[in-house]
Amino acid sequence: MSVIYLLITISIIIAIGFFIAFITAVKTGQYDDDYTPSVRMLFDDELLKPTKKEIKVEKKEENKLDV
Amino acid sequence: MDTQNCFHCGLDIVKEDEIIFDAKNFCCNGCKTVYEIFSLNDMTCYYDFEKSPGATPQDISGKYDFLDNESIVSKLLEFQENSTAIISLNIPHIHCSSCIWILENLQRLQKGISTSQVNFPEKKVRITYNPELVSIKNIVYLLSSIGYEPYISLENYETGANNVDRSLTYKLGVAFFCFGNIMLLSFPEYFEVKEFWLDHYRGFFRWLIFALAMPSFIYSANGYYVSAYKSIKTKMLNIDIPIALGIVVMFIRSAFDIIMDYGPGFFDSLTGLIFFMLLGKMFQIKTYSFLSFERDFKSYFPIAITKINADTSEESVPIYEVLKGDRLLIRNQELIPVDGILISEQAEIDYSFVTGEAVAITKKSGDKVFAGGKQIGKVIEMEVLHSVSQSYLTQLWSNDVFQKNVEQKHKTITDNISHYFTPILLLIAFVSFTYWIFIDATTAFNVFTAVLIVACPCALALTAPFTFGNVLRILGKQKFYLKNALVIEQLAKVDTIVFDKTGTITTNKKSNISYEGTTLSDEELLLIKNVLRASNHPLSRMLYDYLPLPILENISATLTKKMKVEYFEEITGKGIKSQIFGYTILIGSASFVEKLEDSSIQQTAVHIKIDGIYFGKFIFNNQYREGLEELFQTLSKQYKIKVLSGDNEGERSVLERLLPKGTELIFNQKPEQKLEFIKNLQEKGNNVMMVGDGLNDAGALAQSDIGISISENVNVFSPACDAILDANEFQKLNYFLKFSKNSITTIKMSFTLSLLYNVVGLTFAVTGNLLPLVAAIIMPLSTITIVSFVTVMSNYYSRKK
Numbered sequence: 001m002s003v004i005y006l007l008i009t010i011s012i013i014i015a016i017g018f019f020i021a022f023i024t025a026v027k028t029g030q031y032d033d034d035y036t037p038s039v040r041m042l043f044d045d046e047l048l049k050p051t052k053k054e055i056k057v058e059k060k061e062e063n064k065l066d067v
Numbered sequence: 068m069d070t071q072n073c074f075h076c077g078l079d080i081v082k083e084d085e086i087i088f089d090a091k092n093f094c095c096n097g098c099k100t101v102y103e104i105f106s107l108n109d110m111t112c113y114y115d116f117e118k119s120p121g122a123t124p125q126d127i128s129g130k131y132d133f134l135d136n137e138s139i140v141s142k143l144l145e146f147q148e149n150s151t152a153i154i155s156l157n158i159p160h161i162h163c164s165s166c167i168w169i170l171e172n173l174q175r176l177q178k179g180i181s182t183s184q185v186n187f188p189e190k191k192v193r194i195t196y197n198p199e200l201v202s203i204k205n206i207v208y209l210l211s212s213i214g215y216e217p218y219i220s221l222e223n224y225e226t227g228a229n230n231v232d233r234s235l236t237y238k239l240g241v242a243f244f245c246f247g248n249i250m251l252l253s254f255p256e257y258f259e260v261k262e263f264w265l266d267h268y269r270g271f272f273r274w275l276i277f278a279l280a281m282p283s284f285i286y287s288a289n290g291y292y293v294s295a296y297k298s299i300k301t302k303m304l305n306i307d308i309p310i311a312l313g314i315v316v317m318f319i320r321s322a323f324d325i326i327m328d329y330g331p332g333f334f335d336s337l338t339g340l341i342f343f344m345l346l347g348k349m350f351q352i353k354t355y356s357f358l359s360f361e362r363d364f365k366s367y368f369p370i371a372i373t374k375i376n377a378d379t380s381e382e383s384v385p386i387y388e389v390l391k392g393d394r395l396l397i398r399n400q401e402l403i404p405v406d407g408i409l410i411s412e413q414a415e416i417d418y419s420f421v422t423g424e425a426v427a428i429t430k431k432s433g434d435k436v437f438a439g440g441k442q443i444g445k446v447i448e449m450e451v452l453h454s455v456s457q458s459y460l461t462q463l464w465s466n467d468v469f470q471k472n473v474e475q476k477h478k479t480i481t482d483n484i485s486h487y488f489t490p491i492l493l494l495i496a497f498v499s500f501t502y503w504i505f506i507d508a509t510t511a512f513n514v515f516t517a518v519l520i521v522a523c524p525c526a527l528a529l530t531a532p533f534t535f536g537n538v539l540r541i542l543g544k545q546k547f548y549l550k551n552a553l554v555i556e557q558l559a560k561v562d563t564i565v566f567d568k569t570g571t572i573t574t575n576k577k578s579n580i581s582y583e584g585t586t587l588s589d590e591e592l593l594l595i596k597n598v599l600r601a602s603n604h605p606l607s608r609m610l611y612d613y614l615p616l617p618i619l620e621n622i623s624a625t626l627t628k629k630m631k632v633e634y635f636e637e638i639t640g641k642g643i644k645s646q647i648f649g650y651t652i653l654i655g656s657a658s659f660v661e662k663l664e665d666s667s668i669q670q671t672a673v674h675i676k677i678d679g680i681y682f683g684k685f686i687f688n689n690q691y692r693e694g695l696e697e698l699f700q701t702l703s704k705q706y707k708i709k710v711l712s713g714d715n716e717g718e719r720s721v722l723e724r725l726l727p728k729g730t731e732l733i734f735n736q737k738p739e740q741k742l743e744f745i746k747n748l749q750e751k752g753n754n755v756m757m758v759g760d761g762l763n764d765a766g767a768l769a770q771s772d773i774g775i776s777i778s779e780n781v782n783v784f785s786p787a788c789d790a791i792l793d794a795n796e797f798q799k800l801n802y803f804l805k806f807s808k809n810s811i812t813t814i815k816m817s818f819t820l821s822l823l824y825n826v827v828g829l830t831f832a833v834t835g836n837l838l839p840l841v842a843a844i845i846m847p848l849s850t851i852t853i854v855s856f857v858t859v860m861s862n863y864y865s866r867k868k
Contacts, residue, residue, distance in 0.1 A: 004268060008275070012248065019244045026236050036187040039164045040171065 073098050076214070077119030097123045101213050105169075108176055113169045120165035122214035130398070131211075131219075133371030133383035134204035142385075143203070143219070143370075145193075151181075152198045156217035158210065161190040170215065177201055177209050188355075221368040221386060235352070238287040239345045245283035246338040249276050256331040257840055273325050273332070280334040284318050288341045306485040306528050309492055313523025314341065320516040333520060336842045340525045343850050347532035351539075355548045367439075367762060368404055368455075372397075375448065386455055393451045397442045403449065406458045409434050411447040416440035427606075439762060480556055480814060481531045485524070492522050499833045510835045517837040521828035526821035526849040530814055534857040538810045541865045546793035547803050554789045557773040558807035560754045564702060565745065565767070567759035568712035568722075571777050574690050574794070580613045584675070584683010591677060598645045598652050601635050606673055607643070607654075610685055642673075652677050657684075671717070688721065694798030696725055701801050703727040707753070711736050711744060713763050742766035758800075762786055809864040817857050824849040 025031065071080045073094035086093045089106065093099040101121055105113050113120065133139050146153040160166065167185045170192045174180045179201030183194045192215075194206060210217055252272050288311075295311035298304065314337065321332025371383045373396040381396060386404050389395070394410065397403055403416070409430050417427040418440045427443055430436055436449055438458040496518040503511035535552035542549060549555065566572050587595070592614055599611040634646035642655010653660050653676040660676040671687040702708055709731040710722065716734045723732065736744065745767045748755050757764065757771035760778065765786040768774030776788040777797060792800070828845050831837045 005271065008252075008271075012275075015244065015248055019240065022240050023237065026233055026240070031233075031236060033186045033188055036167060036185050039167050039187070040185075042164070043168050043171070 072119060074114070075099070075102050075119060075121040076123050077121075078123075095123060097125075097214075100124070104176070104213060110169065110172065110175065113165050115165075116168060117163040117165040120163050122160045124212050124214045125216060130401075131204055131207050132373065132381075133369075133385075134202070134207060136371065136383045136385070139371050139383070139385050140203050147198070150197050150199055151195060152203075153193060153195050154203060154206075155191050155193045156207075156210070156219070157189075157191055158215050158217050159190060160215050161185065161187065161192070166215070169213065173206075173209070176213070177206065180206065219370055221370050235345065235349055238290070239342070239349055242283050242287040242338065242342040242345050245279050245287070246335075246342040249279050249335050249338050252276050252279070253331065253335045253843075257843070270328075276331070276334050277322065277325050280318070280321075280338055283338045283341050284314070287345060288314050291344075303482065304486050304489050305482045306488075306524060309485065309489050309522065309524050310344070310528055313519055313525075316516050316519040317523070320520065333842055336520070336846045339843075339846055340523065343847075344525060344528055347529045347536075350536035351532035351552050352536075355543065367402070369402055372401075372404055389451055389454060391451055391454060395449050395451060397447050397449060399442060399444060399446070401442055403436055403438055403440045403442065404458075405438050405451050405455055406453045407436055407449040407451045409436050409447065409449050411445075411449070414445075414447045415443045417443050479531070479553065480811065481528065484527065484818060488524060488527070492519070495522070495829065495833070503835065513837075514833060514835050517832035517835070518829060521832045521837060521842060521845065522825050524821070524825070525846060526824055526853045527818060529850060529853055530817040530821060530857060533854050534810055534814050534817070534861055537858055537861045538807070538865075541861065542803065542806070545799065545803075546796045547799070548791045550789045554773060555807045555810055557754075557789070558756070558804060559811045561706065561756040561773060561804065563707040563709070563748055563753040563755045565709045565711055565748070565755060565757050565771070567741075567757075567761070567764045567767075568710055568718070569714055570760035571758055571764075572692055572695055572710070574692055574779075580610065581686050581688060582683060583686060584681075587675070587682060591682075594647055594650060594652060594677070595654065595675065598635070598643060598647055598654060601645075602637055602643055606671070606687065609687065610673060613685075650678055688718075691725065692794070692797050698798050698801055699726050699730065702804075703730065709733065709748075711741050711767070713737065713741075738763045738766050742770050745770045758792075759786070759788075805867075806864060809867070810861055813857055813860040813864065816860070817853055820856060821849060821853055824852075 071085070071092050072078065073080055074091040075093055075098035078094050080092055080094045086096060086099050088099050088102065091102065093102065098121065101124060102111075105111050141147065144152050144154050158166075158170070161170070167187060170185050171183055173183045173194065179199075180194060180196045183192055185192050196203075196206060207217055207219075252275055255269070255272060291307050291311045291314065294305065294307040298308055317333050317337045317340075321334050321337065324330045324332040368386060371385050372389060374382050374384045374389070375394040375396055376382055384393075389405055395405075395407070397414075409432055412432050414430045414436065415427045416430055416436060418437070428440075435452070438455070496515055499518060500511050500515040503514050532552070535555050538555055539549055539552060596611060596614045599607045599614075602608070602611075633648075634644075636644045638644065638655070638659070642653060642659040645652050645654075654673060657672070657674055660674040660681060672684040673687075674684045675682045699708060703726075708726070708729075710726070710733070712718075712732075712734050713736055714734060719732060719734065722730075726732075733744070741764060745755050745757060749770075749772070755771045755773075757767045757774045758777060759765075759768050759774070760776055764774075764776070768776060768786055768788045773790065774788040775790045775792055776786055777792050777794050779794045792803075824845065828837075828842075831841055831845075
């Protein structure tokens with residue numbers, strides 16, 4: 001049943017992995033501003049809309065040229 | 068429907084100025100232009116996130132000319148290389164999600180900007196751009212044109228990469244990692260099952276726990292050892308001594324237990340304790356990153372100023388490079404950065420922020436002008452007398468109060484308790500040790516360590532951080548921003564309150580104007596208003612705004628058109644002489660209209676004379692804040708109240724009527740005198756709270772036990788202080804004081820509660836029955852009850868008005 005040594009070692013290693021991830025996240029400043037990202041996240045869809053429009057407009061212009 | 072709100076900025080629309088564009092209503096051309104910019108660039112979803120999120124762009128022509136100067140720009144930049152530069156700009160208007168969206172999409176409005184990122188809590192935007200394609204001046208102009216004018220002051224000069232202290236977050240992370248894993252690994256021990264496999268692996272589990280406890284013990288808790296050592300050195304028994312003692316004893320005892328195979332030790336309680344206490348520390352630190360409590364004149368001063376060279380060319384130079392003898396150009400609303408002599412014919416200088424005088428002062432050619440004043444009206448020229456550091460205003464900062472390190476000025480309530488707690492604890496430990504040593508030596512050691520472990524004042528130490536942390540948040544929501552938790556204790560101790568007058572109990576926004584004399588007809592009012600329109604004098608403009616609009620509507624349009632000013636002359640320091648519609652109108656000072664008046668009455672007034680007949684005067688009274696009278700009535704029951712003012716005695720009688728009897732009123736106070744006044748009060752044993760707003764109060768705010776600065780716009784400027792109060796919440800001051808007193812009561816109640824837990828724990832310990840399981844139950848249980856108790860209590864008190 002020495003598998004328990006293995007299992008616990010693995011679980012500790014995984015925990016340490018998460019711990020390192022946390023430390024690097026703090027180090028890169030991800031916890032400095034905890035408000036803006038929550039808002040920014042919601043913008044992505046809005047951003048796509050205008051670009052699509054632009055493409056459409058460009059296409060229309062191309063069509064006109066063709067005619 | 069009477070009023071409509073502007074689609075862009077949300078302000079009420081004045082019917083005459085309304086602009087309809089794209090089927091939307093705008094209050095002014097500025098707002099319309101911003102909308103046009105956005106709609107041209109397909110960015111109108113700016114208006115989808117928030118209703119009317121914008122601000123009207125201000126006129127900034129010439130204001131940012133200094134950004135052409137390479138050396139100034141390089142001081143502002145965070146990073147610079149050939150084709151990449153990064154700058155962080157402070158934008159006070161950032162307030163909603165629309166702001167974030169538009170500022171993060173700047174690259175669509177301006178070529179050359181690659182990315183921009185908003186930091187909402189700090190109200191900053193970080194822009195990465197290509198200096199070869201776009202200059203920083205263009206970016207600033209773009210931001211200003213869409214209503215997001217950045218705030219650039221001397222404070223921004225030399226902004227290096229600021230180091231953020233994140234050690235507490237790391238410590239908390241380590242502590243939680245250790246605590247969580249140890250708790251899981253300790254489970255088999257809690258059940259004490261006599262099972263083969265568990266017994267077999269017990270050693271492995273214990274040694275693993277031991278190893279896991281090491282980082283928490285050595286790294287996370289090291290702040291407590293340092294603090295305990297310092298407090299022993301200074302002979303001030305603070306709460307960290309019993310904590311550090313408890314932690315160390317707990318560690319030694321547990322290590323001993325594991326090494327000698329006596330038992331599992333207390334590592335679960337140990338790491339839990341460290342984790343909870345660090346959590347409390349974290350909770351207590353509530354920072355308002357968009358505010359600064361350490362500001363001095365630097366954040367009020369501009370970064371550069373326009374210098375006129377000998378060959379009459381204009382040039383922007385950094386403030387620090389301004390030398391004696393230089394000629395400077397000061398525009399409307401610009402700040403005079405140094406002492407000097409006025410060269411232009413006349414200037415209107417608003418010193419309200421610096422000296423506390425409410426009304427702008429007229430200076431003539433050759434007069435001395437002092438740093439800190441704001442020019443109102445035309446462009447002026449001046450010659451420099453002193454450099455920035457030698458100016459009258461900046462010398463205030465060389466006072467001792469600003470040099471002192473004020474860190475450990477007061478003993479906290481927790482430290483007071485521990486003053487008694489630590490000796491008693493040690494006494495109990497030694498008494499029980501001597502008692503048991505005669506019975507059984509091993510038990511004696513066990514009891515001794517158990518006492519120190521269980522009495523470790525975890526709950527006691529957590530009480531204050533959690534209460535104060537919660538109170539800080541509650542007050543912050545009500546726009547009363549405290550520097551740190553210590554301020555709450557100070558607030559509760561205050562017995563004397565000193566108020567500044569101008570800007571603190573009066574508003575800067577508008578003066579209250581009253582009229583004395585023969586009643587003026589509508590027609591005459593119209594005449595006066597038309598004359599005033601041409602004048603640039605601050606009083607004229609205030610009066611112009613005050614005179615009601617309807618009078619214009621009552622009189623037919625044809626008549627209004629006829630009323631052309633035929634002759635107009637403004638005489639410096641005296642008044643206006645003008646001819647309109649056949650009338651000769653004199654508006655100005657008493658001597659100007661040849662009215663004999665008792666000169667002992669000091670008030671600001673404008674006299675009116677039409678066709679040689681004296682009519683009366685418009686008196687400019689200070690506009691006191693709403694609810695001032697009630698606030699002073701309630702405050703005067705518990706506190707001594709004093710009013711200090713840099714202004715003249717003109718308002719004495721009004722104040723005496725308004726304020727409760729016994730309020731001391733002192734006028735004509737210079738900044739240093741204010742500081743001395745506070746010092747004198749403190750020497751008499753009073754705990755003084757100073758409420759002020761301007762640079763002239765800066766010394767008094769620093770000297771007082773607690774300095775509160777009142778600010779109309781908390782983002783822009785407030786002098787160094789302990790707390791910043793939004794001006795609109797001024798009347799709540801009494802509630803804030805009461806609340807802080809109640810929070811101290813909460814802490815005292817909670818202390819009693821946690822001492823009860825200690826008594827229970829100690830009875831286990833003294834009798835030699837402290838099992839690791841008991842410790843593991845008592846410790847979190849007491850923590851949870853204390854934390855929930857203080858949270859509930861402080862929320863309950865916050866609702867009590």
